[in-house]
Amino acid sequence: MEKFGGRVKPFEPRIHAPLVDSFKKEITRAQGISPGFSSCGFALYSTGRNLRGTSGIAPYGMIYYDGDLLFSFGFFKRKGEEGTDRHYLTVVSPASRGISSLSAAQRVRDFAYIMLDDEHLPVSGAYIRFLGPSAYHAFLDLGFAPITGHPWHPLAPQEDETHCHCLLDLNEFVSTDRKNYKKNARNRFRNFLSRSGLSYGIVPFDEIEDSRSVAQDIVKRHFGFLRKKKKDIGSTPEDYFNLAESDVIALPQVHAHFGILSKGTRVLPVSFFVSERIGNQAMAGYATITLRDPDILLELGLNPEARGFSAISVASLIHYIENIRDAGLSYFHVGGSETKDLDDMKRRLGAAEDKTYWCVKLR
Numbered sequence: 001m002e003k004f005g006g007r008v009k010p011f012e013p014r015i016h017a018p019l020v021d022s023f024k025k026e027i028t029r030a031q032g033i034s035p036g037f038s039s040c041g042f043a044l045y046s047t048g049r050n051l052r053g054t055s056g057i058a059p060y061g062m063i064y065y066d067g068d069l070l071f072s073f074g075f076f077k078r079k080g081e082e083g084t085d086r087h088y089l090t091v092v093s094p095a096s097r098g099i100s101s102l103s104a105a106q107r108v109r110d111f112a113y114i115m116l117d118d119e120h121l122p123v124s125g126a127y128i129r130f131l132g133p134s135a136y137h138a139f140l141d142l143g144f145a146p147i148t149g150h151p152w153h154p155l156a157p158q159e160d161e162t163h164c165h166c167l168l169d170l171n172e173f174v175s176t177d178r179k180n181y182k183k184n185a186r187n188r189f190r191n192f193l194s195r196s197g198l199s200y201g202i203v204p205f206d207e208i209e210d211s212r213s214v215a216q217d218i219v220k221r222h223f224g225f226l227r228k229k230k231k232d233i234g235s236t237p238e239d240y241f242n243l244a245e246s247d248v249i250a251l252p253q254v255h256a257h258f259g260i261l262s263k264g265t266r267v268l269p270v271s272f273f274v275s276e277r278i279g280n281q282a283m284a285g286y287a288t289i290t291l292r293d294p295d296i297l298l299e300l301g302l303n304p305e306a307r308g309f310s311a312i313s314v315a316s317l318i319h320y321i322e323n324i325r326d327a328g329l330s331y332f333h334v335g336g337s338e339t340k341d342l343d344d345m346k347r348r349l350g351a352a353e354d355k356t357y358w359c360v361k362l363r
Contacts, residue, residue, distance in 0.1 A: 165351040201262065
């Protein structure tokens with residue numbers, strides 16, 4: 001870090017969030033909604049808790065800031081290379097102010113080349129992600145390449161940017177499906193709740209005792225279910241752990257909630273939601289996780305085969321999005337998807353495509 005003269009340091013959410021927010025106002029105006037550029041985005045996508053990129057000094061990732069240019073970064077191993085010494089620099093959503101987009105891309109390139117040229121660093125390549133079309137082509141012109149020949153994951157080449165139906169206009173939050181996908185999911189879940197004597201509600205994060213552990217448990221159980229279904233592609237549970245930390249939850253632009261199933265006095269947290277304001281009228285979701293393993297119903301004394309429970313994933317997300325809409329916001333970025341079926345769900349909820357790109361430079 002010394003060679004960068006103070007421009008590189010661990011990201012500390014409580015200290016650096018005001019800096020991130022000051023950039024957010026300019027990039028949302030000039031470049032559109034950017035979910036990768038936020039305190040949650042930095043803590044999620046550059047996390048030091050991922051088992052393929054653990055960092056003892058930077059659990060929330062690293063940042064580069066030179067007065068005009070700001071981005072987060074981390075070092076990770078690709079899927080399938082866990083047993084090697086290959087690490088890759090991953091730069092997330094570089095944003096600039098007061099300089100041209102070409103100058104910004106050149107500075108990111110120079111930063112990456114310093115890492116790649118350092119023989120003491122086990123860096124095999126550099127990925128740049130969350131790029132809009134113009135920034136993407138600027139990096140290609142500077143010698144970076146599309147990731148088609150070196151995908152980040154064999155089944156999700158751009159991780160959760162592989163499929164990009166993710167931008168919801170909350171003023172037109174209607175299904176694009178002729179069968180009214182949204183209405184059907186909500187009705188199926190409502191009927192399940194009624195038959196089971198349950199209710200589902202969303203409560204603030206700090207209303208649940210031991211909230212950090214509860215959130216992390218939801219994340220771990222969710223990924224365990226995905227693993228059982230062979231759908232644990234791309235992200236890992238550890239990626240999300242930062243989003244349950246008080247350093248992130250306490251930020252004024254961050255909103256964290258649980259979704260709970262209740263039966264009498266029994267309460268079971270089943271959803272973990274974390275979002276952050278990324279513009280005057282826009283919010284981005286970084287954790288929209290709901291447990292959908294029917295075995296969780298045993299904890300409420302219910303039959304795991306109860307009809308209608310399978311709608312919980314879609315219905316809970318609809319419930320959460322409607323809360324955001326009712327707060328007066330106009331747009332919600334629900335996040336991209338590693339898999340086509342998850343992308344299809346978001347598309348059927350009405351999400352428009354908002355494509356971003358990755359590029360790579362190998363050593």
